[in-house]
Amino acid sequence: MNQSIERLLVLYTGGTIGMQQSAAGLMPASGFEARLRAQQALEAGPLPSWTFRELQPLLDSANMQPTHWLQMASAVRDAVAQGDCDAVLLLHGTDTLAYSAAALSFLLLDIEIPVLLTGAMLPAGSPGSDAWPNLFGAMRALQAGQVQGVQLYFNGALLHGARVSKLRSDAFDAFAEAPRQRLANATAERAPALLPQRSAQVMVLPLYPGVGAAQVQSLVASGAQALLLECYGSGTGPADDVDFIAALRQAHRQGVVLAAISQCPGGHVDFDVYATGSGLRDAGLISGGGMTREAALGKLFALLAAGLDQAQVEHWFGRDLCGEMAG
Structure with a gap:
């Protein structure tokens, strides 16, 4: 179990959690930090101290590409190198959330701080949205030292970043660790740090x-x-x-x-x-x-x-x- 955190970096990539309505439909929107701080004032109980960064361009995660995995991994590495945080909370759209969680599990193998991803099925501010429960639940899981490596927090559950899949498109419990057979004696070796040098096809x-x-x-x-x-x-x-x-x-x-x-x-x-x-x-x-x-x-x-x-x-x-x- 990790120690509790004192400095949290929130990386906002876009996604449903911060979307607002446009003429073409829901789209990612800037200004989410102010909305988050206003909502935090209404939350009961302590939360970690956090700083906020938007990764540009903000994306509907249906537009997420492998180059964006590299961008997210680089942002985490830069924050760690600068000593800016003890943990990272990454806000991401749900369509490709499991893909990013898996990719970051390997791209950040050598990073010792916890990295937690979350998102929402309905935008923050929508009636009955899961956005704030997911976001503040993720913060509390980090604050309590419950997160190890790269994980995903959704609908009250902590899920392994390299085992999770999106199994439903119309419910708050959209994510689960797929019930696939894994071997207790699978060969484990300490891998080298997988420092990205390029993209890959x-x-x-x-x-x-x-x-x-x-x-x-x-x-x-x-x-x-x-x-x-x-x-x-x-x-x-x-x-x-x-x-x-x-x-x-x-x-x-x-x-x-x-x-x-x-x-x-x-x-x-x-x-x-x-x-x-x-x-x-x-x-x-x-x-x-x-x-x-x-x-x-x-x-x-x-x-x-x-x-x-x-x-x-x-x-x-x-x-x-x-x-x-x-x-």
């Missing part, structure tokens, strides 16, 4: 009846450095499709990292169960175990952004770095 290919070599070749030609296959069941796919397997082998020879997760909400990859799974493994795929799409995508991005080569990425992808594979 990680692409996702869900398998479906009809997927083939053309889809693999198209993604590779578009610049994919890693290809994350969302496989059937326990990590199976059309292993009898000679052209599909050949395209995977060729991509791997070109240096593309090939990784596999299960597309089942409660699934995990075990290539040894079916021949159609071992066929994918033999084509160059590495197992993501029970990782979610968000975790696997963020992990591949962080490893590649740190400048690691194909063999190094494959090595670290298969090892538990922050609890994403073990539990």
Whole structure:
């Protein structure tokens, strides 16, 4: 358990929590700090001392891109380096909140202060909104020293940053740790600090009846450095499709990292169960175990952004770095 905090940095990226109505619909709006301080005056009980920073441009998180993950990670690192805070609370839209939480879990592996993300399903000020309960609940969790590493606070629950997914679009309990099998004895090694040197191109290919070599070749030609296959069941796919397997082998020879997760909400990859799974493994795929799409995508991005080569990425992808594979 971490010690309680004294200096909190609130990073506001946009999202529903601070949106206001426009002619085109709800849009991110500046001026949220003043609204937050006015609301805090109405809250009962102590709250940590905090400073506020807006990351520009403010975003509806549907517009969030991997470059914004790097921007958020850089803002946290700068604050830590300057000694400005003991913890960071990051306000973020819900559409891609789980993706950012996962990416930051890996991009900030070496950061010792807690980083907590939250947002809201309804804007602050809307009748019955969850904005203030989420925001002040997150502050109190940080103040009490309940947060470790990168986590998400939503609807009264603290959730692991690299295990969480958005499972509902129309309810306050929208987020949960996906019920995927994680191994208690997953290989854990102390990873190097994944200091970003560049952006990275990680692409996702869900398998479906009809997927083939053309889809693999198209993604590779578009610049994919890693290809994350969302496989059937326990990590199976059309292993009898000679052209599909050949395209995977060729991509791997070109240096593309090939990784596999299960597309089942409660699934995990075990290539040894079916021949159609071992066929994918033999084509160059590495197992993501029970990782979610968000975790696997963020992990591949962080490893590649740190400048690691194909063999190094494959090595670290298969090892538990922050609890994403073990539990």
